[in-house]
Amino acid sequence: MIEVSGLMKSYGGRRVLDGLSFTAAPGRVTAFLGPNGAGKSTTLRMVLGLGTPDAGHALVGGVRYAELRDPLRTVGALLDASACHPARSPRAHLSWLARTHRIPRARVEEVLDLVGLGPAARRPVRGFSLGMRQRLGIAVALLGDPGTLILDEPMNGLDPEGIQWLRGLLRALADDGRTVLVSSHLMREMAATADHVLVIGRGRVLADGSLASLLETDLPPVRLVSPRLDELAGALREAGAEVTYDAPSTGRATVTGLAGARIGDIAARNAWSVHELTPLRPSLEETYMRLTAEAVEYRSTPPTVPTPRKAAAAHA
Template identity: 60%
Template sequence: MTLIEIRELTKRYGPVCALDGLTVTVRPGRVTGFLGPNGAGKSTTMRMLLGLDRPTSGTALVGGRPYASYDEPLRHVGALLDASAAHPGRTARDHLLTLALTHRIPARRVDEVLEETGLASAARRRVRAFSLGMRQRLGLAAALLGDPSVLLLDEPANGLDPEGIVQLRRLTRRLAQEGRTVLISSHLMSEMAQTADHLVVLGRGRLLADAPLDEFVGESASLEEAYFALTAGSAEFTHQEGTLS
């Protein structure tokens, strides 16, 4: 099994503690929703999992190893953190082909992921002409390119139209059913309610919940209601009768 194992992970930026002793295990075979208000530490956690930032203390391992120790990381971990990462002057296909060549991934895989993410008809268009939703699809295609056992997706539905969101939901659930480890950070409660099997919730850098979706919702009317009840003291803004205060 390819686990994501986070142990006592702490990150400080001067006097600010962005992550405070986080310990959690993300398991394969299910979609894990990664939730929390802005500033809760979700993106910081993902960046440290991918070796883009160093922890002040603690460990973040994928498959028992630091991400940086993999010679060809795309074959093991697929990540979507920034939809603007592709060079605007390249075509979608050239962007993916460059990634494939540097990781010894067969070129045929490029066409497979373009088809899988709905970009086959736009494969030879330059990225600068892409909408945000198309850039998201390209980022997802890059994450899938190496057929990895672990997927880390940060707000993957951002900019997608309703059809794209449904396709994303089906894709991530299928990947989890194949035995992969899928971690999705999102603010879309309604989508997480339909996609996630398990939830990890952060607030002000600390773990607030680590539970199956049904258990987390409990007797609440919805995931949204349960989420607001748990994170009310951790949000930058407070949810009160439809207002921000």
């Protein structure tokens, strides 16, 4: 288990972590989310002993990272995919790391094949794409067969096959009882992979719970499709619902204020056919945007596209 308790950290008078506390438990993939500047990278560095907090502590398996006897066998981490000498090959880089922890050479070949770098094992890293560097970083994290994985933006640069492979790998590691903490800005991938979601902003926890509970709402809007929509809409409004047509004459509408089961009961009581009745629960991205709306530190402005007349005048 990763345990973070009361972490405080300031740089140049700016507070980056403000009493941050959370746990990442074995057997699940924990998504570590937050806007740029939220303190995610600082937190991961504190967990891995690469920084000293002003207050609080970060533990892995109940001890500080610096106290681990065989850290590579306990915690596998990917913070920077470029953290390898460009003249080295993946095999040489992994072999050097393996020797520091008495890890057999067979394990080096195993992780090279696992991440798909077997054919490129002897090539200098300087010629690698970002995706290949990411695969090497993941191989480093897996080298000691650790019980805890900490991965910062591991999907950056991966192609669709690589993302799908990594999604399955993270799921398999968690199902094997390992602790998997993943920081990422790819909300769709986190929604497809994570069991637990931790959202921070300005160094504080904004949300901490299961993915299902985070996306759960008491009474979500319902998408309704019916050939008898006009009659059904009238009955639903009488029951206190708000019905918004998606487009005229389509038989599609969005209903708010009534549960799907109640809508179905009203339709059945009147023998009105219903072709679709779907609760519209928010996506992880929508929930994340709502949670972090007041915690975004680096906010961009909407781009402006010049009209043809303005563009022509600019080139005149």
